[in-house]
Amino acid sequence: MKPIIEIKNVKYQYPGADKPVLNHVSLSVDKGDFVAILGGNGSGKSTLCKLINGLIPHYYVGDYSGEVLVKGMAAEKHKVAELSRHVGYVYQDFENQIVSPKVIEDAEFAPLHYGLADYHERAVHALDVVGLIDQQHKFIWQLSGGQKHLLALASILSLNPDIIIMDEPVAQLDPQHAREIYDILKKLNDEGKTIIVIEHHTEFVAAYARNVILMDQGDVLFKKPVKEALNEVDVLLEHQIYPPQVTQAAAKIGTSGILPITIGEAIPLMASIVECEQNTVHKLRTEDKPLVTFEDVTFSYKTITRERDQVLHDVNLTIHQGDYIALVGNNGAGKSSLMRLITGLVKQEKGQIALDGKDVRKTPPEHLAEIVTYIHQNPEHMFIDDCVKKDIGFYMKARKDPRTEEKVANLLKQFELTDLAERDSRLLSGGQQRRASLAVGVGMQPKLMLLDEPTANLDIATRKHITRILEELKTQLQAVVIATHDMQLACEFANRIIVMHEGRIIHDGTKASVFTNHNLLKKAGLNPPQIFTLAKKLGWERPVYTVDDFIELYQSKEAWDGVHA
Amino acid sequence: MEYTRKFTEKLSVEQVKIELLNTAYGNGGTFFAKLDPRTLFLWYAYFGIFPWFIHEVMVLIGMFLFMLVTTYVARISPLIIFILCLGLLGQGGYLLIASLFFGGDWTSILPLLILTLKLSVISLASITVFCSMNPEKLSNGLLKIGLPGQISFSIAYGYRMLPTLLEEYHHVFQSFRLRGKAPEKHGFLYINTIAYFIKLAVLSFYPLLLSTAKRARTTVEALETKGSMYGFNHIEVKKLKLAGLKMKKRDYYFLAGSLVYMISLFLFL
Numbered sequence: 001m002k003p004i005i006e007i008k009n010v011k012y013q014y015p016g017a018d019k020p021v022l023n024h025v026s027l028s029v030d031k032g033d034f035v036a037i038l039g040g041n042g043s044g045k046s047t048l049c050k051l052i053n054g055l056i057p058h059y060y061v062g063d064y065s066g067e068v069l070v071k072g073m074a075a076e077k078h079k080v081a082e083l084s085r086h087v088g089y090v091y092q093d094f095e096n097q098i099v100s101p102k103v104i105e106d107a108e109f110a111p112l113h114y115g116l117a118d119y120h121e122r123a124v125h126a127l128d129v130v131g132l133i134d135q136q137h138k139f140i141w142q143l144s145g146g147q148k149h150l151l152a153l154a155s156i157l158s159l160n161p162d163i164i165i166m167d168e169p170v171a172q173l174d175p176q177h178a179r180e181i182y183d184i185l186k187k188l189n190d191e192g193k194t195i196i197v198i199e200h201h202t203e204f205v206a207a208y209a210r211n212v213i214l215m216d217q218g219d220v221l222f223k224k225p226v227k228e229a230l231n232e233v234d235v236l237l238e239h240q241i242y243p244p245q246v247t248q249a250a251a252k253i254g255t256s257g258i259l260p261i262t263i264g265e266a267i268p269l270m271a272s273i274v275e276c277e278q279n280t281v282h283k284l285r286t287e288d289k290p291l292v293t294f295e296d297v298t299f300s301y302k303t304i305t306r307e308r309d310q311v312l313h314d315v316n317l318t319i320h321q322g323d324y325i326a327l328v329g330n331n332g333a334g335k336s337s338l339m340r341l342i343t344g345l346v347k348q349e350k351g352q353i354a355l356d357g358k359d360v361r362k363t364p365p366e367h368l369a370e371i372v373t374y375i376h377q378n379p380e381h382m383f384i385d386d387c388v389k390k391d392i393g394f395y396m397k398a399r400k401d402p403r404t405e406e407k408v409a410n411l412l413k414q415f416e417l418t419d420l421a422e423r424d425s426r427l428l429s430g431g432q433q434r435r436a437s438l439a440v441g442v443g444m445q446p447k448l449m450l451l452d453e454p455t456a457n458l459d460i461a462t463r464k465h466i467t468r469i470l471e472e473l474k475t476q477l478q479a480v481v482i483a484t485h486d487m488q489l490a491c492e493f494a495n496r497i498i499v500m501h502e503g504r505i506i507h508d509g510t511k512a513s514v515f516t517n518h519n520l521l522k523k524a525g526l527n528p529p530q531i532f533t534l535a536k537k538l539g540w541e542r543p544v545y546t547v548d549d550f551i552e553l554y555q556s557k558e559a560w561d562g563v564h565a
Numbered sequence: 566m567e568y569t570r571k572f573t574e575k576l577s578v579e580q581v582k583i584e585l586l587n588t589a590y591g592n593g594g595t596f597f598a599k600l601d602p603r604t605l606f607l608w609y610a611y612f613g614i615f616p617w618f619i620h621e622v623m624v625l626i627g628m629f630l631f632m633l634v635t636t637y638v639a640r641i642s643p644l645i646i647f648i649l650c651l652g653l654l655g656q657g658g659y660l661l662i663a664s665l666f667f668g669g670d671w672t673s674i675l676p677l678l679i680l681t682l683k684l685s686v687i688s689l690a691s692i693t694v695f696c697s698m699n700p701e702k703l704s705n706g707l708l709k710i711g712l713p714g715q716i717s718f719s720i721a722y723g724y725r726m727l728p729t730l731l732e733e734y735h736h737v738f739q740s741f742r743l744r745g746k747a748p749e750k751h752g753f754l755y756i757n758t759i760a761y762f763i764k765l766a767v768l769s770f771y772p773l774l775l776s777t778a779k780r781a782r783t784t785v786e787a788l789e790t791k792g793s794m795y796g797f798n799h800i801e802v803k804k805l806k807l808a809g810l811k812m813k814k815r816d817y818y819f820l821a822g823s824l825v826y827m828i829s830l831f832l833f834l
Contacts, residue, residue, distance in 0.1 A: 055786055084790035096780045097787035101590075101700065101725040113796030115805060139590065141728040155791070302583060345739050365739075366747040374743070381736035384744070384772050398746040426775055444744065 003028035004163060004194050005052055010066030012047065012056055020063070021047045023218040029211075031162070034185075034195045036205040036226070038241050039215035041429055041459050045198045046092070048215065049165045052196075053087040054080045071162065085114065088156030092167040092198075092457075094149050103127070103143070103151055104136040110159045119158070126157040130184055142303075146177040146331055153184070164188060165196045170204065171457045174330045174485045176525040182208050200459045203244045203530055206230055206261040214239065230261045240461035245531040245547050252551045263534050270538055270554075290354075291448055291479050292319040292342055297351035299337055311337045313503045315351075319448070319479055326490035327483040328514075329500035330525045335483035336377070338500070339450040344368040356447065369395075373444045377452040379437035383425040388417055388436050391425055395444045407443065415439040415469065431462035438469060447478040455486045467492055488529050491545035499524045512543055578735040582728055584644045589724055590699050597639045597697030602706025604816040605694045608823060612690035616683045623834040625682050631826060632689035639693045649688055657681045700724040709807050714797035733776060738769040 007027040013020040021044045029035055037045045050056045054075045057064040068075035071086055091097050100106040107123035116122065127133045130150040135143065143151065149172070156164065166185070170178035178201075186208055189195045199205055205212060205226060212229035214221040216239050222229065230236070230243045233251040242248065246266040250259045253270075260266035299312040312334050319325065327335045340346050341353055344365040353360040356371050376382050385391045392411050396404040412418045415435045420428060425436050434454065441449055454470065455463045467489055473480065484490055490497060490511065497514045499507040501524045507514060514520060515528040535544040535553075544550045597605065612628070619625060636646075657677055664673040698706065704717035742765065748757035788794075796802040 053790060055789070059786060059789060080789050081792050081795045084792065089790060091783050091787065093780065093783050095729075096783035099722055099725060099784065099788060099791070099793075101721060105701070105721075109793075110791040112806060113792040113802055115796070115799055115802045117805060119805070139586075140725060141586070302579065306583065306587070343743070345743075364747060365742055366745070369743040376736065376740075378736075380776055381733070382740050384737060384740050384768070395744045398744065424775070426772075426779060440744075 002031055004031040004033075004071055005029040006067075006069040007048075007051060008067040008069075010051060010068060011063070012051070012065075013063040014047075014060065015062045017062075019218075021218050022051075024066070025218070025220050027213065027220055027223060029194060029196065031194055032189070032192050034189045034208060034210045035197070035213060035223075036209035036211075037196065037198045037213045037215060038200075038202070038205070038229075038236070038239075040240050040461060041431065042217075043215040043239075044218040045215055046167055049089065049167065049196065049198065051075065052083075052163065052165060053089050054078065054083040081114075084110075084161075085159055086161050087163045087165065088153075088159065088161040090149075090152050090156060090164075090166045090169070092171065094152035097152055098140055098148060098155070101139055103132060103138050103140065106140070106151060107136075107154045107158050110155060114159065122158045122160070123154075126154040127151075129157055129188070130154045131180075144331055146173050146180075149173065149181065150184075153181070157188075161193075163194045163196065165198075167198045168200065168457070169197055170199075170201060174525060175527040176330060178204070200241075202230060202236075202242060202247075206244050206247075214241070227258065227261060231259050233259065240459070242460045245529060245550075246534050248547045249531060249534070249550045249554075252547065253554055263530065263537060266534055267537055270534070289321050290318045291321055291323075291356060292317070293352070293354045294318075294338075294341075295352040297341065297348045297353055299334075299341060299346070299348050301346070311503050312341075312348075315503075315505055317498070317505060317508075319481065321478045323479045323481075323496050324474060324494050325479070325481045325496045325498055326494035327481055327498050327500065328485070328487070328490055328524070328526060333500040333524070334503040335500055336452055339374060339452060339481060339483060342368075342372055342448070342450060343374045345374075369444065369446075371446055372448045372450065373441040373446040375437055375441045375449065375451045375454065377456060379433040380426055382437045382440055383433075386424055387422050388412070388425050388428075388439075389421040391436065392439050392443045395440075411439045411443050414442075414472075430457050431459075431465065434458065434462070434466055435469070438466075438473075442473065442476060449473070449477050449480050451480070451482045451484075453484055453486075454482060455484065455489055463489070487527060488546075491529060491532075499526070511545060515543060515545075578731060578738070582731045584642055585731075586728060588642050588645055588696055589727075591642070593699065595638060595640050595697060597635070597693060598699070598702075599815060600697070600819060601810060601812050601816050602698055602702050603709060603810075603812065604820060605698060606706060606710065608820065609690055609694045611823075611827075613687055613694075616686045619683075620679075621831075621834065622679060622682075624830050625679070625686065627830040627834060628686045628827075629682060629689075631823075632686050632693065635693045636689050639697050641692055641696050645692055645696065649692065653681055653685060653688070656684065705807060705810060708803060709810055714793075714803065718793065718797075730773065730777065734769055734773050737772045738765060741765045741769055 005028065007025055010022055010025045011020055012022040025048065037048065039045045047056065050060070051068050052070060056062070057076060058080050070083055073083070075083060098106050100109055104123055104127070107126050108119050111119035111122045124133065124136070127136055130153055132147060132150050132154055135147065140148070149169070153166070164185070169181050169185070173181065182204055185195050185197070197209070209226045211223060212226050213223045214229065214236070221235070230247055233243050233247060236243050244261055246263055247259050247261050250266060250269065255269055260269055294315050294317040297312060297315045298310070300308040300310045303309050315338065327338065329335055337346070341348055342355060342360065344360045344363060347361055355368055358368070360368065383391055385394055389408060389412065393404050393408045396407060401407070412421050415438060417432070417435055417439060420432060425433060428436060455466055458466065463486070470482070470493055482489070482493065494511065497509060497511055498505055499514060499520060506524065507517070507520050514526070515532055521528065529545060531544055531547055531550050535550060540553070542553065544553060612632070616625065616628060657680070660677055661674065664677070695703070700721050704720040707720070708714060708717040745765070748761050751758045
């Protein structure tokens, strides 16, 4: 097939940077391909994509050499506006690319400004493709995060571009919505569009992409068909990319030949084991003293149309010392509201909430903050001073703690922020920001810590790092609640899992009770870790939550089977 | 204490956001909202300026009554009316005190009342017109009367960002509350607490400025890729955009009616 994008020997250096972000990159993408770009933070993935619609070199000045051809047009000789009619780009911070107050207006914006008379029909069609047609007269601020993402996609589809680039399509979505957006991309791909995604989740890559590009430090290491690419387990791990769990497991077991990349492929290869070890029962080690109690709590807030939107219905909940809770459920299930009620920043409509014996409704949030800390999903909301060090020390300084300096130094060390102490927190990378926000939280020496999506928007390596830090925090805190879509984190961290659905707690148990309950998973839209599903499909009775568990069990089974064979 | 709590619950950032957005977008069904923006501009050009040159008290009162009717028809949000009254009373009161202080006497009340009347007419005309046009209509109207595309876009974009900015401000403000230390005692007439909150309200703007600067980069790039520069510089795009704007019978009746009313005011009073 004819290449639709050709990148020849491109080198680019941002103004003021001390080394190039792209080193002599050469690459071609065929028309109708579905390409996933893998690479750690700072490997040049986003920069590469900005070459394709001409933002580099037209918009960013800097050292640029080489040639980029898009549909045969030299990017350097055509304006961004011309190239953009062929290349649609959905940013990682897609909210900022929505420029109009109403859904339909935003979808119309591009075709209207290019002077296309059928702009309205185009917008309606685009909204129809992404499934937002019923929302067309809504305002932007009435949409959920997932819907905004779909709108950002619709607003570029209205120009009918041949190439669609999406930067981390699923970073902020729950698994159900994530699949939805990939299904839309697949449909577009089937219609002949060329799709390029930047993606950390290799399970999606395995399920949807046709080719994979691996980047590292400004170099393209390889471009291969997806199966071959994900089989390069060692190369990927070396660059901190984690292949799908089934692939990792197969590699560790030493499966011969080509490694499987999806569950469907894995089952025939691993189906030889039938027996199972004795099931061990997990016991909750909760102590008796309740830290938080909810009694028949309902909560609603006023919407723009002055109607009240009921977010929580009759919630009853007790959190004890020693509880490490994962709060799971779809976007909009009420997880954040539940946590914010504990901080006292919002007040319940009915019912009682007590925190460490205090009535939350009657105690000002400033006082509750000495017991409970809430870590925002967006770390930037927590940065109120002009450098990391001051941000961490803010709480202690306000209380005139004489040991502030010493404590801040210790926290900087614990969260590996010492070198960044003088930097503005807002200008750090995603993982660094997350660590800084955790340090701020721990610096308040709370008994209870509430974290909203602590691993969202992070590449997998950073995610593992944060998971490790959270594990260490258990010794410093009496209880932790994490709201998350990341089931691997939930499995590794929590000793109690609470499932929420449409403002109600529909299950309160452990990972065993949650992931073995098929109806529950379906209702709440949860996806167990891939390795769990694999073990189950293989007919293993004992649940497996991590690749290491899987390997351990697999080997003991093999030995056991060997003896009795 | 109970009342203060109820009051502060009503006065939340969330509530202000809802009121603002409703003022901007909530009046789609009223008579004024169906008029062409040019009609409203023309009408405002008279009622917003001419009261300064009219000295007949009775005519001013007549205009004032007319404005009361239009404000009622336009279904203006109570919050806006409240702020307006506060402003007018404050203005008049302060001028009265100033005049008394500098040797004036109670006879200065009458001219002050006339001034306040004029200001009321102008203010009510302004809110009738501007609360009846949603930002989109306002920006299209401005584009139609010849202002550059960038200005009309900025208005629509400003409104799109307003809720986001308010929300972000709210988050920063809450972070300050949670990490700072509220005064131990409320003080005389809550003076300590009020001072504490005012300080936080000001401090919260700085982080907001920084994060807004950061998000603006994506927006500017996105605008470029969405062809906005192309659109601002091509006349046919403007035509396409404004194809829906038309003066209808309703517009002419309204302008004629206002004219007849004004003429009869001058003739019969």
